[in-house]
Amino acid sequence: MLVAMLLHVLLLSGPQQARADSEAPMVWPRPASLSHGACNGGSPLGLAGAQLQVRVLSGQADEAxxxxxxxxxxxxxxxxxxIEAGPAATGPTIxxxxxxxxxxxxxxYxxxxxxxxxxQIDEAGAITIAAAEIFGANWALSTLSSLANGTCGLTCLPIEVEDTPRFGHRGVLVDTARHWFSVEDLKRKILxxxxxxxxxxxxWHVYDSQSQPLELRFDPRLWLPYSKEQRFTQEDAREVVRYAFARGIRVLPEFDLPGHTAIFGKADPGLVDCLDYLPWDGTGVPNVMANQPPAGQLKPDQAGLASQLLDEMMELFPNSIISSGADEVNFNCWNNATVVAQNASDYPQFQEKMVRKLAGFxxxxxxxxxxxxxxxxVWDESYGTWNFSGTPALPRGSVLLSWLDTNNTAAMTDAGYNVVWMPWRRLYLDCGLGTPTSPPxxxxPLNNWTTIYLANPLETFNATSGDPSRLLGAEVATWSEHIVPSILDYVVWPRAAALAERLWSPEKDTQWCDTAPPQLNSEGVDYCAPAKTYKGVDLTFDNLVDPKEV
Structure with a gap:
């Protein structure tokens, strides 16, 4: 249901509608090329009972x-x-x-x-897909979703699409630690x-200082969910990986180390420094012991524990990239919870000592x-804040998640690092959210559709700076401090779809908001302007959240 509603919003009342014949077929994200026949109101080609024929030219034919x-x-x-495809089906052949x-x-992958x-879909109804790999075939079937638009039929035949993505990494970060989301939530509302x-x-940002919901077997004490109902078994994780891969999606797991690990102190206080230290923010001095409560992070001599955790999780998650986070590490916490002021005469020596500890970890x-x-x-502090570039703590070829130091994205690629672009000011979906009792x-403010659509991952690249081949793509981020299950889909969609088109479609076709007149949908509303209401209801936290979930 969510997917059908999303495609309806994007295709029938979205920006492509403002640029096209109202009867013409439309695809989100916009393909590299799309041509079609006359849309004269003839009988649509029904897709029910589609029959599949697959031919593999080389490689693993049965698996493909x-x-x-x-x-x-x-x-x-x-x-x-x-679900009608099969030997007895009577629909068109794909x-x-x-x-x-x-x-x-x-x-x-x-x-x-x-x-x-x-x-290619000819006038007789034959559907032909040619793909370099299995993933292209998957996206061709997804394109048919846009063309059918929930009607189980196709019009404007013949149709021809040639397509390839602009970037190979097109992501959504989901945090299951601050608030927990079930496997079904991840499937239906995200995947x-x-x-x-x-x-x-x-x-998948698996854990944080508030909870660790994923089963760990090397030390079961470290499985620390909010409750027995709000947890993931390892079989749950395998199911998420399986379900995602069947839809052309890979799962990049994140295990933030050594910061954001106060939760491990609930199992063994000896693992963590400054556990639950109060005041965590130094009574008004920002981030003195932690960026948010509860305070606490793995001790610098616990790198062995981190390695054990990663070894087990890499058996569970087959993705080629594994994130160890490494952001927002607090040096005062490692200093017996003693603050060294940045204007103190001995601060440079203190900073150097702590950076060495972090580098060793x-x-x-x-x-x-x-x-x-x-x-x-890792997050980009390892490059811009701790200056680990070219050291064993940040080997060349590592991936930098560029959220803070985005002005240096091009320089990161020149230094030999691959980059995923994630500027908080434009791509964090939780920005601007609050609760009924707290301010945003x-x-x-909120990063609206326009802000996200106009975000350009290559904005700091030019003829003399930056290696575009090392800019893998970008992600929107869904940090869940103020996001509960009932509004997960509202917070993520359709704003994430704006980035989807920006990352998939040719650059020349994604410039409309800043170069064209106001883009009016079928109700005369400027689609590029930030939405403030929906059907007369203010889009506020109070109006969208079940009070029982807060």
Whole structure:
């Protein structure tokens, strides 16, 4: 239901509608090229009972065929059809040709895979898909979702689509620590709409100082959810990975180390410094012991524990990139909860000493991740704040999540790092949210549709600065301090779909908000302007949240 509503909003009352014939087929995100026949109101081509034929030119034919068959089953509800494909089906034939099926498992799926495809639908109703790899075939089936728009039928035949993404990393970060979301929430409210809009990375921020909801077997004490009902077993995690991969989405897990780990002190206070220290903010001095309560972070001599955690989690998550976070590390916490003022004469020596401790911790984390054949991702403080560039604590080729130091994104790529662009001012979906009893949060105001659509990951790149091949893509971030399950989909969609088109579609086709006159939807509302109401109801936290969830 959510996917059908999302596509309706995007295609029938969204910006593409303002730019096109109202009867013409439209696809979100906009493909590289789309041509179609006359839209004369003839009988649509029904998609119910579609029959699938798959031919693999090289690679793992059986696995590729099974993948495309599963992708079709995932797409049918998005088309508005029942689950009717199979040997006895009587609908149109969908012929799929895969050029290279050497990658059919999550472990080999990365930003480097070829996601291109072509889609042809002739006037007789034959549907042909040609894809470089299985992932392109999956996106072609997703394109049929836009073309059908919930009607289980196609018009304006013949249709031809040639398509390939602009960036290979198109992500949504979801935080399951501050508030917990069930596997079903992740599937229906995040992964299904990601598939419909061709987003391909679920960045799963698994735990934080408030809770650790994912089962850990090397030390079961560290499985610390809010309750037995608000937790994930390892089988749950495998199911999320499986479900996501069947929809062309890879799961990038994040285990923030050594900061954001106060929760481990609930199992063993000896693991953590300054546990639950009050006042955590130094009675008015920001971030003296922690960026938010509860205070506490792993001691610098607990890198071995971090390695054990990562070893177990890398068995669970096959993704080639593993994030160890490494952001917002607090040095006062490591100093016996004693503040050294930044204007003190001995602060430079204190800072140098603490940076060495952090470097030693992170060197072991990097060695653990790289030793398993994976690539470490960390937030950009390791580059801009701690100056670890070119050291064992930040090996060349690591991924930097650029949220804070975004003016240096191009410089990061020149230094030999891959970058995922995530500026908080434009791509954090929680900015501007509050609760019925508290004002909007630290990064207010809201990042609206226009702000997100106009965000340009290459804005600091030019002819002499930056290696665009190392800019993998971008993500919106859903930090969950003020997000509960009932509004998860509202907070993420359709704003994440704005970034989806920006990252998938050709750059020349994503300039409309800043270069065109006001874009009016079918009700005469400027689609580029920030939404403040919906059907006469103010879009506020109070009006959207079940009070029982706060």
């Amino acid at each position: 065929t099974a993948y495309v068959e599963a992708a079709l089953q995932a797409a049918l509800p998005e088309w508005g059809c029942g 012929s799929v040709v895969i050029a290279n099926a050497s990658c059919t498992q999550p472990s080999c 990365s930003h480097e895979n070829d996601e291109s495809y072509s889609l 299904d709409p990601m598939h419909a809009t061709k987003m391909n990375v679920l960045h 992170q060197e072991q984390v990097a060695a653990t991740i790289n030793g398993a054949g994976r690539t470490m991702a 949060n630290w990064c207010a």
